[in-house]
Amino acid sequence: MNIVDLSVQVGPLNFRNPILLASGTVGYGNEMSEFLDLNKIGGIVTKSLSLKPRKGNPPQRIVETPSGMLNAIGLANVGVEVFLKEKIPFLKKYDVPLICNIAASTIEEYVECTKILTEEEAISAFEINVSCPNVKEGGLQFGNDISAVGKITEKVKSVTRKPVIVKLSPNVSYISEFAKIVKQEGGDAISAINTLVGTAFDINTRKPKIKNVTGGLSGPAIKPVALAKVLEIKQKVDIPIIGIGGIMNWKDIIEFMIAGSSAIQIGTLNFINPAAPIEMLQSLESYCMKNKIEKISQLTGSYQI
């Protein structure tokens, strides 16, 4: 028996601890399993899946920036069919909640993907990506449009009984307005945030460092923005939040929970130290013990403002 209860609840979903692995930073789990025991983490979010396989953007796709990185992967993924045939069998060997992230170019495509995937028992929930900055159609075009986000939530909810989490973009003036419509349309939780649009130039060639010109900024550079977005949602809308953005250590996790997150996701850090999630569990427990916190979930939204 652990002395501290690390389990958390995100709407109807239960996780054994608040640490989930973020979409696009764990592939479909198999490579990560060489570094850590997937059964010990809270949950896994797949790379964004689309109805058909996507080739993604041409190189150069990534570049490091101060305390962060820009990526313009362009949602390269195997597509729903190959995912079910070739990727799910591996993930089924583990007892870890699997959240399928879906990205699409049209509202119909979101619905179609959900309809197909919802039949698969091994999938616990969906995370709807309406916030990819790196594709021409879909992505931020939806993420910036409140009524589109509402409509996607409503339509996806209508074809699945599984929990639906909507992953929001920070590239909007008031993220809480988007969270509000997600809640109104029956969405179960919010993931916040996806990457911030950014760019970088080579001063000798004057060309952008990534081929797509702009990319999504992630890593510790975005943590303060992410925290502010989580806080804004927490203060304005009654919906569970999964906090994401620049988490590098266990203290960052505590900070995200204080700001209002029920759980968190780790992204860029997986590239640097894929074993980090396990290392952090121990520290979370020690922090709770030291501060006489019996259940880590008590931290959620416990800010003293």
Place this chain on the structure above:
Amino acid sequence: MLVIEALVDKVIELDNQIFLLKIHCPEIANSIKPGQFLNVRVSENIYPLLRRPFSICNVEGDYFYLMFNVFGEGTKILASKKYGDSIDILGPLGNGFNYIGDYDTAVIVAGGLGAAPFPYLIKKIEKGKNIISFIGGKTYREVITHEMKNISIATDDGSLGFKGNVVELLNEHLELLKKNKIKIFACGPNSMLRALKEFCLINNFECEVSTESAMACGFGICQGCPIESTKNQDKYLLVCKDGPVFNVRDIII
């Protein structure tokens, strides 16, 4: 594939601002193959944030070597490492060269820091085979001959050896190359690899190239390192996982 804290033995400066980092790490030294690479965390801090990929340069007992030049923040930190410093290594990564096989002469083609993977490859190629090396650089400063064998040199400005690029130099030796059953192993800038590919297709030479790419993870999860495939144009290959070594016919450079 593992993440491991290894110990720095020393940093050796070769000529021309080229450094070797000697690291004690039996786990990696005993398992890594020529052409594979390691993703190295140069600092505990968040700047530089990402690991840096380095080809394995050589292995000696429980030690291995990486070769680098001081280019940015990351390599500056590496150059300042001292005996006993710990260094966080992720690897071995990628596939490595297929150096066992039916050829009698290994032809090494290296441009600039593309020399890095060859000392280890040369060491591993079986005794009965010949090895000849063609080494190129823009100027003599970029020519790295460290532990190479039977060396011919080309520089763009003619400051050392043949004046021209290394593929033009190969062309000069075409008769000799054709006399033997050769396999080419190459690493260098894309412009060199592109010219080399054409040369190999025209002359029907076997050739494996070690490619470079920007990388974040180095083990296949970020999709940051695509390279165009000749066999399936609907899907990129990943330099870190499907490579970094490719049959030159399988990729579009």
